[in-house]
Amino acid sequence: MAHRWGMAVDLDRCTGCEACVTACHAENNIPTVGAGQAGRGRAMHWIRVERYYEGDFPDVRVKFRPVLCQQCDAAPCEAVCPTYAAHQNDEGLNAQVYNRCIGTRYCANACMYNVRFFNFFNPEWEKPLNLQLNPDVSIRAVGVMEKCTFCVQRIKAAKVQVKAEHRDLRDGELQPACAQACPTTALVFGDLNDPESRVARLARSPRGTKLLEDLGAEPKITYLQKQPWYESDAQ
């Protein structure tokens, strides 16, 4: 059976530590652009932790929301790409083919989650940072759009592994860097086509919502959060 990769993000567990962001940068060779360029809005984080504040000082509550590519089924980024650089692969991933990208940046404008990042300049890594680049992930050149891939290199590697061992992929065996780094297991990755997988069960949770669900992009990431209406119903 074909896989259909998805994720559940438990907002009640997220502490906002940003380990996922760091892990993602390390895994996917995402360049850091420096303070000056970051100030101009050129920072690239395939996953980011959004902070929202509730209440007035000193009674402030901070809420965290990790946002990464929602891997939408009806992805607005894909339709608008003139060269099929953004397209849906047969495992439900919004794939980005860097070699096809001509840099119209239309996909990034069409994406309501703003999870696409453009290489405004050629990426650079100061020595010795160049030595920690992940050899499994290509480096993107200037003028190309990039985005979260759900660590497609790990998915490919895991599929080769299980094929060699003549077995099926076990739930939880495969994790993208962000989920692996999360100390509170707020991020759960898995196969939505397997009804017994953890992510599929969490996706059915009454605590679950989708981000900007009303816009109809059919995202595959479920956000879990204590729902006041659900609690009162339970009582």
Next chain:
Amino acid sequence: MNRTLNKRLPDDLLRPLFHTSVWFYALVAALGSVVLAGLSAYAYQVYNGIGVTGDNWPVFWGFHETNFVFWIGISHAGTLISAILRLVNATWRRPVTRCAEAITVFALMIGALFPIVHLGRPWLFFWLVPYPSAREIWPNFRSPLVWDFFAINTYLTGSLLFLLLPMIPDFALVRDRATGWRHRIYGALALGWQGTTKQWHRLESAMQIMAIAIIPVAVSVHTIVSFDFSMATVPMWHSTIFGPYFVAGAIFSGIAALIIAMALLRRFLHLEEYLHPVHFQNLGKLLLLMSLLWVYFVFAERLTVWYGNEPSEMAVFWATQRGAYAPLFWTMVICNFVIPFPILALRRLRTIPGTVVASLTVLVGMWLERFLIIVPSLAHKQIPYTWGSYSPRPVEIVMAVAAFAAMGLLYVLFAKFVPIVSIWELKVGDHPRPALTPVEKDEAAGLWRTQP
């Protein structure tokens, strides 16, 4: 028919082709150096990357796309004036058509460059062309950018034909009067025109077909340009009003550009006897109509958004209405309506200087309109955490200025090498005293009478 003037016609209108003044060289040098500055800025951008522009996350489109929409909009001058006025057989159009058609072609050439200019990897722009290649992949026909590519190419081809066809008899005229290299070049351009009845008949039929065909193409072009925005679920982009709104704005700015071009030609090529105040009067009335239409569209769009009160749209709405972009928004309203409306509505002010002033403010206002459609929406998409801002960088500003200089340069060169007023059409029609030309003394008396 004024026979003496009719005899003088070719001499007057061909003068720029045979006599070159110092001013011509000075103008070409001045405009050319600005265009060169723009080209260098572009080379700098290609060498370094889009990062040298002000584009950022989340405002991925800025000045380049504004210029694109603006210049494609300007190109709508030629079609409206020329094609529609040809079809309704408005005789006063005759000295105006070629100025207008030339604007169309040059504005399209400039506008069509910007989608390539704005690419991250412009050297791969030809991947939008569907051709069998080793990549074994076609362009994505679902993408509005691919629609753009086809629409603009169709329009450019069509308007080029529309411009060139009625130039053939005039090229033949130049050929017959010129000697030496001019004779050979214009002879080749005249395509063997002999002025036989058969040739005239074919030319008229071809023009009739082109005039009809070019109108839907023009409407579709700016509709598709608007689709670049309205197809995305970006707040205040995703609107059904965008197609007609963009087309109306395009015609609006196109007429303004035409009035300015005509006033400059009249002044510097001494065409006072061909481009009359009545032409500016009539075009001024059209500009007034488009100004009112534009205000109506803006009002309809804004009221619907405000009444709907959808949070993400309201963020953009307030950002433009009284937030960071409010100064630009209200400047736009002043430039597109508050200043031009009284000038164009009052007969006393609808003079040549009056219409030129109104047109200049309209060009400023319409450029701002394109900017205000693109940038504030991208800066205020649905998730507030991702809100951003945009400010242009020198590279973009130089290229925006260079686009205007390029328009001027192309136009100056065109007026130098081609009779800018269609000589044969003036001869054919009862011109250069159009039926609606107000008699001079009546004008002085403030009356509005037409010559019988």
